[in-house]
Amino acid sequence: MQRYSDEIIDEVRQTNDIVDIISQYVHLKRSGRNFFGLCPFHNEKSPSFSVSPDRQIFHCFGCGVGGNVFTFLTKIEGINFIEAVQMLAERSNIQLPTLDNKADTAKELLKSKVYKVNEYAANYYHENLYKPESKIAQEYIKKRKLTNETLKSFKIGFSGKFDELYKELKKQGFEEKEILESGLVNRNERGQYIDRYRNRLMFPICDVRGKVIAFGGRVLDDSKPKYINSPENVVYSKGRQLFRAKRCKKR
Ligand SMILES: [Zn+2]
Known part of the structure; x- marks a missing residue:
């Protein structure tokens, strides 16, 4: 290397x-x-x-x-x-020279795409929260007394149905590989793409640089599991990051 x-x-x-x-x-x-x-x-x-x-x-x-x-x-x-x-x-804003190791470059490229997928999804979920069809989430928020300021500063969101996010990501030009790697979408045995998080209150999780690395999703009723989290991937390793990954706070 x-x-x-x-x-x-x-x-x-x-x-x-x-x-x-x-x-x-x-x-x-x-x-x-x-x-x-x-x-x-x-x-x-x-x-x-x-x-x-x-x-x-x-x-x-x-x-x-x-x-x-x-x-x-x-x-x-x-x-x-x-x-x-x-x-x-x-x-510290230091421009590094590029290292041309092919495997590294491919991985870096995938990583940067996954960060983009996550970033896009965080905004998508957040905007979704304010839509009329997200009434169930809005009621939950009211009940939990979460202020609009909290919602905005942690970019709390709401995930939609079946494959809404997948379709949206495709529309944005993201490719299957990076979408699947993000863990936000799964492919079933029949080859269908299904959003991992459906009808859940969404909490983006950030690294120290403020980049979205994962999500936590909470149900709004009594169904199980109450919380699901992103699987490990190129940008997210649970064991190492668990104790310090935090909800994204606008800086
Ligand atoms: Zn020690």
């Missing part, structure tokens, strides 16, 4: 303070020169996870894990080193 130059990696590291980055996942408290918090990599009740702003490294005295900002991201996001560099470069 090709890699980025040491210079650019250094630049990305220097423009992303480790305390800022880790604070997005761990509640840190200053103590002397360092910061401490509960380790996100093992279970503990008292903080043995430390971050050094001077040295730009982290270390856990409980489980021994440690490293720099890239190490932290690869572990917590379940991504590889290159992806961690890309994630931070994007955060």
Whole structure:
């Protein structure tokens, strides 16, 4: 695999303070020169996870894990080193040279399409919520006293019937491959495409960059399961992201 130059990696590291980055996942408290918090990599009740702003490294005295900002991201996001560099470069607006590894490029392309599918779906569900045919959802919202501000800021939505989203995505020019990869639509044995979420209140789930990576869908009556979540895919890995994935909040 090709890699980025040491210079650019250094630049990305220097423009992303480790305390800022880790604070997005761990509640840190200053103590002397360092910061401490509960380790996100093992279970503990008292903080043995430390971050050094001077040295730009982290270390856990409980489980021994440690490293720099890239190490932290690869572990917590379940991504590889290159992806961690890309994630931070994007955060600090550093333009990276393109790496031309075919397999990587194809995966990256699929990823970026899935992000687009998710983004589109989040807006689609949200707008759907305000339509007259979504009365059942509007009543539920009233009952739960969710304000319009909350609905807007978390982009809460309502999923439609049978294959409404699928048809809409197709109309937008998305292809089967990326639609299926998003997990928002399934294909049955008869080759029919069916939306995964139907008649559910929809909660988009975002990563730290504010990109929609998954959805949670809640029923409005007593049917089971009460909640369903997106399956794992190229942009969403449950085990790693579960404790930090949050509802999308407009920033
Ligand atoms: Zn630990």
